[in-house]
Amino acid sequence: MDLKVDKGMSARLLFLLLMWVFSISSVLATETEAPQENDSEEPLSYLAIIDGEEIPIGEYVSALRRGMRDRFYHGTIPEEEQKKFYQEVADELIQRFLLVREARQRNILPDVGAVEAAVEQYDERFQKDPDWAKAREEVLPQVRNKLEADSLALRLEEAVKVIGKPTEKELEEFYESNKALFTTPERVKVSLILLRVDPSSTGEVWQQASEEASAIVARLTKGADFAELARIHSSDESAQNGGDMGYTHSGMLGDAAQKVLDIMEIGDTSAPVMMLEGVAIFRLQDKITSELNPLDAVRERAESLYLREMGEKAWEDLIADLRSKAKIEINDAPWR
Template structure:
């Protein structure tokens, strides 16, 4: 049986999808004439699943995209290894030695390790050498050089959000604890109690004292004082409530995972753009990293643009071929 094979030349000179002779059943792809076995793809997929997904099980909704992502990584790896050969980059002995030592430290306590050590390390040696070569290639491509002060300052001025201390809000909390699985009557009782406490507070009651007496949160010992918080520190439903409060204002009862809460905002400190002089080194580091990432991405796009790739299974054809 003949299968349709997707043939693509990546980038601007991409060839149309055409029917071609079926690749051998044991092949995943052919990249610039270099064969990649299906076994290699399956191994990459297995390792990738274990690294990203709990218990190595891919959620059904993500399965197709993840398989294509692994396919793209494997194709890119073949393209990068070809560049390594062209540039005659040799493995760095120190890097290889460190990788093998790291592996040995991880597994030396396992039974039979000493008996199987030589065999394992012999199998790992080519992988460690290849990794060293690819790391050196990436380091070469990512080199940015010395950045002048004017460019760094221009980057700072173009990206003020990266150098702004965000708004800080000082918040106090009374949490009436309720188990998540409690019955509706228990939750309603906590809401009623919260409303009673709010009335007392509105009549001049001391928030700190009430927190010490009634709150189940660990902040009770500090009179409910949570200190200064910023976006992301509170649960979403709590954050929405706090965002709407003015300093000194009490919230209505808020149902959270662990109970019913009363919040009070004590103070709001406005966002502040830090002076360039105070963040110059951070700006330089961020700008250099962005330039480095841009150089690497352009390099990947360039080697893809001149590559001829045939993939046996159309479902594994990477979507982003730029």
């Protein structure tokens, strides 16, 4: 069904209608104009035909407009991303169609209360617009239809992802296959002296900081107190604690620092390390090696992760199954 637009309708309301109404049949705007192989050919009226049912091209146009607004700055698509974007939006619409149809076949019902509340909010938002009275009787049902479809897809996903509690064997197999998820990573206790340097500083400034750091390392080598020098020289917030940063997990201090810490022994002081923030000196105070937690200690987390992973798999399998069983004819003119 085509939407008839009154000539006196405001530009704002017209844009509103184009956003929400999926039955319009219009050509794409300049930014989203679909290239045709032959300009003399009449453009197809559909994006896709799925088992005999059409997704109108107008629905695709509306989805493109929303997608441009949500994903791209000023709604302008970088030329190199256009084709991929057009295909992604088409794929999302096709998938949504299949999911909504599956939800209805399973007799899943939308969340009527949430849908009606959203429709009421939408209606109230435009009450002061003089053109709204002319359009609301036609627009609101279509808004409601879209919200109901969204709710059906969401409720289907929720239902599919409900997985039964794993058996002991299933849980043990999941634990054994995902030990990294249940391993407490290595932790190191580090103290730091940071001579902060602005990244945009000249090479001369960096050189001066490096030389100052070398002088501090020399004093530490001769027995100077690390905490005292950290309080005097360090620009890091840990300076007030004598440079003590407490325990951190591997990689949290950045690649440059981690490479140095990996080869240090407890009690070692590093040579000056060039980092983005400036020149750093590290002292390794303690190291706790990584440890695999026994299943009994992480059982609750293991069950939660199992249910989430199996739920995601069930959802992905459903989508793949729906696609494989459907006869889908796609109008690829927009990105061909």
